[in-house]
Amino acid sequence: MKKFYIAKSRRLRSTPYTSRIENQGVTAYTVYNHMLLPASFGNLEKEYFHLKKHVQVWDVAAERQVQIMGKDSSKLVQLMTCRNLSKAKIGRCYYAPIIDEQGGTLNDPVALKLEEDKWWLSLADSDVGLYAKGIASGLSLQVEITEPDVNILAVQGPKSFKLMEKVLGKKITELKFFGFDHYSFKGNKFLVARSGWSKQGGYEVYVENSEAGKNLYDELFLAGKEFQVEPGCPNLIERIESALLSAGNDFDSTDNPYECGFDKYIDIDSDINYLVKRL
């Protein structure tokens, strides 16, 4: 198969880690939320076997956040998803399909409830922020919708637990799957979730301070030597074997969430108010 270069430009945004992964041998990118997402370090198969056995650090800053704050934030988040979030707890992640007025699946983010009136939607590849802005304008909701400068580092693979314990301390071993909490490294706090785009176990670090994030990135490689740490990225083979869907690849807006296999995230019989039910 012929190969083609990617034409870099400001529009295909770099991440705080781009210069690092380019020194570490990234060979191919995809574009995701108008940002560079590494796709290979030269040997997908080798990376696959490594991910299943050791630990990798991934630049997944392209998983952009839509931040929704304000009095009506929970109302707006609920309007966009068919999952019942009325009992959502601060400190928990929720896989929440975003649907349009026809029930088409626009995105499948992880929703993080940060505060009573503050949410992040950690996005797959579409501009859900514009959808949120449109609904908010139309309904005159009291919300502020932004894309904060959050750049996720993922630490994935069976040895991710040992590595993160070594770097962030024992407390992180208590974090449950799809929980998140704050952990300190060299005086900086990081929001860390036990989640990720593989089924090999691991964490996603939601880096809000890029400089601190780059220090953490470097430390993960220093401390990770004994765990055979390598740079990596979501691995096509592992992702498909693990049945982790990719919006735009495995489904798109012409598929409803049932067709995506999202049955357990659809609360069609509850009394929650979301767009498809409202119309």
Added chain:
Amino acid sequence: MKKFYIAKSRRLRSTPYTSRIENQGVTAYTVYNHMLLPASFGNLEKEYFHLKKHVQVWDVAAERQVQIMGKDSSKLVQLMTCRNLSKAKIGRCYYAPIIDEQGGTLNDPVALKLEEDKWWLSLADSDVGLYAKGIASGLSLQVEITEPDVNILAVQGPKSFKLMEKVLGKKITELKFFGFDHYSFKGNKFLVARSGWSKQGGYEVYVENSEAGKNLYDELFLAGKEFQVEPGCPNLIERIESALLSAGNDFDSTDNPYECGFDKYIDIDSDINYLVKRL
């Protein structure tokens, strides 16, 4: 500068012309509206001089359309843009900045009024369709918002006029700048606008029937031999020399339309109703 490959996937959609341009020597892509947009055929400078002198055929299918139909379609289009479209005419194109509730510039499409209740927004790189859907849901507007399978072919350069006349007939020479009309080729009708992402003159063919479009593509190369036709793409050098902005490169949603230099497309003193004025 290091070069990197693009990792192709279904999510980075191909166009009906992809196999053709890959046979014709495309070397680099960018990604635009979740679709492949050719960025070079190997020598940007040579392509620049060729574009200024002869004629090129471009695969710009990535300029996707948001189709807005229905009773409230004109109302919705106006809500999204600061340009006064109240006197817009069928058969004309309008450069119409899309803004959010803060006045941030989300996109700078060309709006085509197709019928009294039918519009296309020919997009730069962001999901304006989601913004439109959000507003429409919030305000319960009677509209249908879709992304039709329209794949634009651009014919650009000083010899584009002679080439298009040869292929589509004398009538096309009467088309004025930013006007559009329908023209026949081998029994198929094509919507053709006198527009394009260069200042060297030319046309954009809004291809609705992909098979017919591929035949037209091939004919343009056959008939274009005498005009030194070449495959091409929006050229970075020519675009910047011509002061044609690129959303995401030269401005983004943190810039208001004044900061983008769009003064003549802002009707702040008229009585039109758009989001920034409404709030």
